């Protein structure tokens with residue numbers, strides 16, 4: 001199965017530089033006939049429409065970085081799943097550790113958001129991962145196991161849900177989990193989620209992508225910082 005290569009741009013980018021980036025990505029992907037990956041970019045909400053316009057004839061798909069659990073209503077500043085779908089999104093990232101940390105998102109809220117995403121025909125990329133202190137205490141599997149049990153709604157299927165394992169201590173830090181740690185955790189997650197695709201995230205870059213993408217039970221990667229540079233992100237994709 002092709003690897004899923006997802007770029008999370010977070011709160012970065014104005015139109016000019018971002019559209020230049022997607023033009024480079026579209027051209028780069030066009031030139032790769034291997035069929036070894038599917039590429040997805042998740043821009044900030046303000047850039048979804050212009051990015052969608054640039055990518056409409058490309059094989060690259062796009063998604064949002066969060067959605068509300070309700071389909072509409074008095075929720076100032078929030079974005080509903082049908083709005084993302086209306087912009088041509090196929091994916092939405094949910095329960096990213098930055099949202100769990102800075103917005104106090106609970107796993108129950110993530111599950112409700114994922115249900116809303118499914119109802120709109122979006123694929124939910126549900127993020128899980130332990131903190132540094134939890135790994136040091138040997139609690140990584142119990143933490144991730146609980147997040148999986150509580151964040152995946154009963155509407156989840158192989159068609160509409162992807163899991164992203166992102167150890168929090170590896171996000172944006174330049175530290176990656178070792179191949180053994182990734183292998184062990186992905187095997188644990190596989191035991192819990194069956195055939196759902198499982199992505200790894202945490203300081204993935206072109207230089208380490210091949211080893212990570214060829215680790216057992218790694219079905220793709222969720223990439224933050226390195227997805228902001230077209231050459232680097234393409235380098236990750238072709239490593240698949």
Ligand code: PEP
Pocket residue numbers: 008166170171172173174201202203204222223224225226
């Ligand atoms: C992320 O934000 O999902 C992420 C993995 O970030 P980075 O690649 O920068 O560590």
